[in-house]
Amino acid sequence: xxxxxxxxxxxxxxxxxxxxxxxxxxxxxxxxxxxxxxxxxxxxxxxxxxxxxxxxxxxxxxxxxxxxxxxxxxxxxxxxxxxxxxxxxxxxxxxxxxxxxxxxxxxxxxxxxxxxxxxxxxxxxxxxxxxxxxxxxxxxxxxxxxxxxxxxxxxxxxxxxxxxxxxxxxxxxxxxxxxxxxxxxxxxxxxxxxxxxxxxxxxxxxxxxx
Amino acid sequence: xxxxxxxxxxxxxxxxxxxxxxxxxxxxxxxxxxxxxxxxxxxxxxxxxxxxxxxxxxxxxxxxxxxxxxxxxxxxxxxxxxxxx
Numbered sequence: 001x002x003x004x005x006x007x008x009x010x011x012x013x014x015x016x017x018x019x020x021x022x023x024x025x026x027x028x029x030x031x032x033x034x035x036x037x038x039x040x041x042x043x044x045x046x047x048x049x050x051x052x053x054x055x056x057x058x059x060x061x062x063x064x065x066x067x068x069x070x071x072x073x074x075x076x077x078x079x080x081x082x083x084x085x086x087x088x089x090x091x092x093x094x095x096x097x098x099x100x101x102x103x104x105x106x107x108x109x110x111x112x113x114x115x116x117x118x119x120x121x122x123x124x125x126x127x128x129x130x131x132x133x134x135x136x137x138x139x140x141x142x143x144x145x146x147x148x149x150x151x152x153x154x155x156x157x158x159x160x161x162x163x164x165x166x167x168x169x170x171x172x173x174x175x176x177x178x179x180x181x182x183x184x185x186x187x188x189x190x191x192x193x194x195x196x197x198x199x200x201x202x203x204x205x206x207x208x209x210x
Numbered sequence: 211x212x213x214x215x216x217x218x219x220x221x222x223x224x225x226x227x228x229x230x231x232x233x234x235x236x237x238x239x240x241x242x243x244x245x246x247x248x249x250x251x252x253x254x255x256x257x258x259x260x261x262x263x264x265x266x267x268x269x270x271x272x273x274x275x276x277x278x279x280x281x282x283x284x285x286x287x288x289x290x291x292x293x294x295x
Contacts, residue, residue: 050236059232162263
């Protein structure tokens, strides 16, 4: 019975690994970039299966919430916001040399990883006794909030800073490309940035001439 | 990821690599009791930071698109070369 469980677990792993590799390949190679973004979202969902197999359900939930729900949605938004996102450079700038270099490097990395996994005695470094997995989530939350609560707050701060910074960068770029608007009290915004002296002097001359 | 020039595909490639690293970290943390919670806490931090850097990367892509009217790396250089010629 135990042997059947182990075989079933290995079968699950092989199945999920195959699906993830296929979806990752589709996400990178599919011609339509909208489909590629969706395939990335599906791949992120199946990666959560690995975490469930590894008895880490909280990480699996977080993977689905952040990668499938957040990051893939961001990529879809990026595709929708960029009018020329569909232009694939591979058709326009076909470069067999780059493809060959990428194939060689990926083969080398794959062979190195396989050699490490097969020949390096990594299992000897781990203890055969597994942690108490049935209380994993409770212990993890206790460990996170009681002992390392400051790091959780730092994570929240990093997220907030990144999002505010992203909005600020976008607005700065928008402010630089303002067109001039003439209102009742003269020019209210100018094409050049405000700290540019020439753009500030020009409106006063025009008003004086009138 | 190395052979792509489309910025969105490069971002997708980087995310896939990040997923691979996360799986390796969780596997090590689960099979090593001493590292169990440290590994899972680290993964939570890594996933949060990944979300933040994706948002930043998207904004940078938008700015690149506004400036050069494309998301293909190498195109602005090619256009500049044409202008010089």
